[in-house]
Amino acid sequence: MNESFSASELMTIAAAREITDRDIIFCGTGLPIVVARTAKHLHAPGSVIFFETGAIDSPLLDLPMFVADSRVMAGAVIHTGLVDAISMLQNNKTGPRTVTILGAAQIDRFGNLNSTCIGDYLAPRVRFSGSGGAADAACLSGRTIVFMKHQKERFVERLDYLTSPGWLQGARSREQKGLTRGGTSVLITNKCIIRFHPGKRTMYLSEYFPGSTLEEIEGNTGFPLDLASAREMTPPGEEELRVLREEVDPDRLIIA
């Protein structure tokens, strides 16, 4: 390997590879925008980005810094509002085609997420922004891609607050709660790519990043992780890195 790349570049490219040409991408701020734009430049030109604030198919000439930034508005195909935009997740025609990229403070082995608080809900040690559109996306979109920093305190046995449902208690529990589609399809950390067993809906290590070790991954996960079928991730190609660095985030506003 004569090329070096950062963890956030690996995460972005790993996530971009998950996006298909038919996807309608429910886009949050930060890395998700970079992922969506990278995929669109590379292999998914037909994918469409939209924002919960109401911007549909934004060309994103400049990177927005929050979902209501005027930079999501310029050149969009439609301007609407929250009710209309988030309804596209709940809509039975468009909902199954939507894919969402989420981050969180905590995740459990079933891919459930916490972005509300650490400690007791009413008297938290640390309070976060709250669900926002995250629980809407986790409940209603066709599939969910999750980004996490791989740290033991974030990969927990039990969430302090379940903001966004993944596979709930595993197996068929998600469907039984009335969530008829979606679920966490893949978890991408700064060390690896984790997927979920189709039956039990528990995590297994799918691919580790170049430079990461199984020991390091296991040591930073707060619950047992199935490592049996792990292999090394295919490193980013020249074109993937070029698009990311030169086309998508040339000013390094998002990517470290």
Place this chain on the structure above:
Amino acid sequence: MTAGKQKKMMPLSDAIARFVLDGSHISLGGSTANRNPMAGIYEIIRQEKKNLHLYGAIMGPGPDLLIGAGCVSGVELGYFGVGRYAPTAPCFKRYVEEQRIRFEDYTNFQMALRFLAGAMGVPFIPTRTSQGSDIINRWGMDEGYRAGDERTANKKLVIQKNPFAPDPGENVILLPAINPDVTIIHAQKADAQGNVRIEGLTFSDVEQAKSAKYLIVTAEEIVDTSTLRADPQFNQLPSFFVDALVEVPYGAHPTQCYNYYDMDMSFLYGLIDATKDNESLHEFLTSHVFGVHDHREYIQRLGNQVLEAIKADPGLGYRSGLNRSQDKASSRRMQ
């Protein structure tokens, strides 16, 4: 017609004094750092309103400043933060961690739907979102507290079988409507009668506006009614929803106003930094809120050079090439 016009157009200080009372339930338009009704928020702080109950979906620096200034005792929210600039709104965070505020968490969709229900005049609205989450299980405002104020729904939400489906049937979540005492929005244009045009995304402003008992609209400019009538498809609110109308240029500063101006980055960083501790917050309020007579003086103090630098590019709606990195933006010192 003239009478209606005279009744609605009034100084912002009069509109706030008349419609925002201690203990009012209020909602504020805009989203994260876009189109926050800052002039109205500053005036609420200046008039030292207390015990407000705040409703919002995607809330940012404006509503957060209102919390920091001690005006708010309860908040029902979807999200409270400023994206990359402040992942969690500093005052909201501090007040929750210190247990100085009542709060209730919903999702953004749920808050927007609750305003829609209020605007439609129905008591509740169904949705599928949040099933299986702690948004259903954990309540910030218990039934005892809820029973004490008729404006607060007696339950956070209700899970019920779809009455139209055959047994056993699927569950849906029923959400209580929101009808705030007052909503304040900042729009780009209005005519003197109070017909309103929001340019760019409407966020949940239209539903918030239509669900409120009283609506205060601040607008960048009051335009001739023929301007609005030439393109009625771009207008959202008819005049009969509006109770107070005020022309306030730069009324959303330091947040964005699509087609008019971009963020004032150094001021916004200054505001976000100031909200992180009580002492800097006090300084900020003393200088920029209590230290000026009104929004006109606040804007005059910024100076033309700053206003020129944030002016939106035609066709883009924001300022292309605006310096958005914190280090460089901070080079313009806060007064």
